[in-house]
Amino acid sequence: MSTQEVEVRHDWSQPEVLELFELPFNELLFRAHQIHRLYFNPREIQISTLLSIKTGACPEDCKYCPQSVRYDTGLERESIMDVDAVLEAAGAAKAGGASRFCMGAAWRSPKDRDLDKVIEMIKGVRALGMETCVTLGMLKRQQAERLKDAGLDYYNHNLDTSPEYYKEVIKTRSYEDRLDTLENVRSAGLNVCCGGIVGMGETREDRAELIVQLANLPTHPQSVPVNNLVQVPGTPLDGVEAIDPLEFVRTIAIARIMMPASVVRLSAGRTEMNDEMQALCFFAGANSIFYGDKLLTTDNPEAERDMALLKRLGMETTAPAHAASAG
Ligand code: SAM
Ligand code: DTB
Ligand code: SF4
Numbered sequence: 001m002s003t004q005e006v007e008v009r010h011d012w013s014q015p016e017v018l019e020l021f022e023l024p025f026n027e028l029l030f031r032a033h034q035i036h037r038l039y040f041n042p043r044e045i046q047i048s049t050l051l052s053i054k055t056g057a058c059p060e061d062c063k064y065c066p067q068s069v070r071y072d073t074g075l076e077r078e079s080i081m082d083v084d085a086v087l088e089a090a091g092a093a094k095a096g097g098a099s100r101f102c103m104g105a106a107w108r109s110p111k112d113r114d115l116d117k118v119i120e121m122i123k124g125v126r127a128l129g130m131e132t133c134v135t136l137g138m139l140k141r142q143q144a145e146r147l148k149d150a151g152l153d154y155y156n157h158n159l160d161t162s163p164e165y166y167k168e169v170i171k172t173r174s175y176e177d178r179l180d181t182l183e184n185v186r187s188a189g190l191n192v193c194c195g196g197i198v199g200m201g202e203t204r205e206d207r208a209e210l211i212v213q214l215a216n217l218p219t220h221p222q223s224v225p226v227n228n229l230v231q232v233p234g235t236p237l238d239g240v241e242a243i244d245p246l247e248f249v250r251t252i253a254i255a256r257i258m259m260p261a262s263v264v265r266l267s268a269g270r271t272e273m274n275d276e277m278q279a280l281c282f283f284a285g286a287n288s289i290f291y292g293d294k295l296l297t298t299d300n301p302e303a304e305r306d307m308a309l310l311k312r313l314g315m316e317t318t319a320p321a322h323a324a325s326a327g
Pocket of ligand 2: 050066104135156158195196225226227230267268295296297298299
C-alpha cells in the first residue's frame, strides 16, 4: 500500500462510515494502523500543553462545559491572565518537553482589545521556540488575519458533534457559526485544529456524522482533537452514560482512516483511561496528546505518568515544526 493508494477524500457518506464502525475490531485497527504508517512514523507523538488564559463566566450554554456561566460548577471566574504569567507557564511547558502551547479563553468570541493581549502572548510563546495554538471562540475573518500576522500556528475550534445532536447540546451558537469561523481561520492561512467530543450520549450515527463533517471540509483539519467527555458536576451532561471504551478506540481508528494525513489527538478524558486503552488508541492512529497536569480547568494525567507511559511504549515526542499541509 502507498500514499497514492490511500486517497485523501472529501466525499464521505454516513452509511459508508457506519460500515467502517461495523468492521470486526481487529480488522478496523489493522486498516487504520496500516494507513497510519504510510503517513507517520508510528513511534512519534506530538505533545501540546494547554493553559486557560481566561477562565469561567462564559455566556455560552455548551452542556458539557464547566466554564459556562449558566451552570454552577464551583469554578472561580478569572479575568485574562498577565502576559508574563502566561510566558512563565509556556517556559515550564517547554522545559517539560511540550512542542506546542495552546491557550484557551472562555469567550463566545474575542473583542479586538482582548486580541491585542493574546497577540502579545502568541509573540512571546513563539519567541520561546514553541508552536502556538489559541482557542478563543468565534472569529471574524479580519481577526483571524490579525492572529496569522502575529505568527499564530493553529486555531482550535471544534464542531463537537453531528449537526443533529449539536442542537441538543448547544443553543447559543449554531453549527453554521462554527463552520463560518473555520472558513475564516482557513482562509487566513492558519492551521486548523478541529475535532469533537464523544461520550455525550450521542449515537454511533452522530459519531459517524461528526467525522464525515470533519473529513468533508475543504481541507482536512491539520489537527483533530478527539475528546472523551469529562463529566463535571453541575453541568447538564454530568451523569450521562459513558461511551464503551472499545467504541472510543473505533472512533479514533475511523478518524485516522478518513483523515490519513492529519494529526489525531487523544484529548480530554485520558485521566479515566488506563495505559492499555491509550496504547490501543495510539495503535489505532492517535499521534498526539495534551501533556501537563491540567487541561483547561479539569485534570489531565500527571506529566511524569505520561512520560513513563511513552517510554514503556517506545514512543518519542516530536520537536516543534510547522505542520506539513494536510489534504
Ligand atoms: N470558548 C471557546 C470555544 O468554545 O470555542 C474555546 C474554549 S472551549 C473550552 C474548547 C473546547 O473544549 C470545546 O469546543 C470542547 O470541545 C472542549 N471541552 C469543553 N469542555 C469539555 C469537557 N467537559 N469534556 C471534553 N471536552 C470539553
Ligand atoms: C480540545 O479539543 N480539547 C481541549 C482544547 N481543545 C482546548 C479542551 C478540553 C477541555 C476539557 C475541560 C476542561 O478542562 O475545562
Ligand atoms: Fe464557553 Fe467554550 Fe465552554 Fe462553550 S465550550 S461554554 S463557548 S468556554
